[in-house]
């Protein structure tokens with residue numbers, strides 16, 4: 001879908017006009033004229049109360065239709081974004097003209113554009129029937145063009161991550177995923193480097209090799225580098241790229257395995273965000289590192305009790321092969337550490353415990369210090385993504401002392417699982433500023449609402465781009 005800014009007198013021929021209504025049936029500022037034209041009583045008869053999530057399509061003298069969207073009881077960035085997402089799925093014409101950005105809210109254009117572009121997302125690659133959404137273009141009346149460009153970069157990168165995550169594991173092996181990334185990079189000013197299994201062996205990424213050992217599909221490491229000429233800061237991003245997580249020999253149950261094609265959501269997020277950052281031309285050097293592998297069973301699969309040697313840092317006794325994300329991230333973080341970046345952020349669908357703690361809509365953030373966590377939380381808030389800080393509580397570190405190696409990959413208690421996993425990663429992250437984002441809960445959405453549609457969410461992409469924006473501004 002395309003988004004562009006339109007002037008107030010944009011023609012309405014064949015278009016659906018989108019106007020906002022607040023609870024109490026007050027028009028949203030900027031939508032007054034459109035709402036005033038709706039005959040008395042129609043909203044009441046239709047049961048339309050302008051609650052968030054409600055929409056009502058009525059006739060309009062000039063447009064193909066007038067779509068009224070409920071904003072709930074106050075105008076806010078979130079309300080505009082959610083309403084725009086809900087509205088776009090009701091549009092039955094190719095053109096939509098939105099009045100929602102005319103409200104005097106900060107960032108209104110961005111909210112409307114992101115809500116529309118993301119709420120109107122569909123993954124139809126495997127659908128043989130039905131036409132899906134008809135809407136092709138959203139025109140934002142009186143929008144701000146600079147804001148729109150940011151929103152488009154954010155939405156496009158998020159859509160890229162959603163597409164990769166929604167793709168079934170069968171069609172997204174490490175090798176295939178690396179080619180999908182290469183395709184997406186295209187002509188953009190980014191360098192991509194892909195290590196195959198032989199190179200991974202030469203570089204001694206023993207933890208990644210250990211996870212990959214059960215699969216007939218070879219692992220890869222994808223490096224995506226964005227080097228603007230004018231940058232003196234370096235952001236390193238590391239993403240968990242498990243192309244399918246069966247649990248390995250510590251096999252998952254059928255129910256827990258159902259969604260495990262999404263276990264490369266962290267890799268998808270860091271790679272897509274890097275493409276978005278390059279597209280915005282931000283003056284920040286970015287290196288995204290994505291170790292990619294299946295975690296499945298085979299004759300050579302790593303056995304509980306085996307010890308793995310990552311590129312750097314403590315040797316690991318693997319007591320549960322289903323705690324594999326932290327293993328490949330040990331190697332990923334080891335590679336990042338060598339670059340001595342100003343900030344390292346890893347993103348991973350790491351623990352069911354994070355999902356238990358924060359649910360399906362909130363991601364966890366851990367920071368090496370409170371300044372780093374603050375930076376991530378501030379960026380998330382600007383990006384309109386829900387993150388909450390969990391503590392890197394050192395008292396639990398002793399839970400992963402190993403009998404025969406330097407560290408073990410599980411603690412022996414199910415309590416505090418997200419914290420234990422973060423502590424494990426901290427052993428490999430080095431001494432520089434580092435944040436860990438556990439997106440196990442929000443990586444996949446279970447329902448369609450606002451900017452989200454059922455399936456991959458693309459969570460963290462916008463927050464990462466916003467972090468790069470904040471690094472570009474800081475002095």
Ligand code: BES
Pocket residue numbers: 245247263320322323324325349350351352353355410411417440441
């Ligand atoms: N990929 C899973 C975490 C996950 C669970 C993501 C649910 C999304 C939804 C991860 O590799 C895993 O299996 N973690 C284990 C760790 C445990 C064995 C210590 C978990 O959370 O159960």
Ligand code: MN
Pocket residue numbers: 245247321322323324325
């Ligand atoms: Mn696992």
Ligand code: ZN
Pocket residue numbers: 242245263322324325349350
């Ligand atoms: Zn996993």
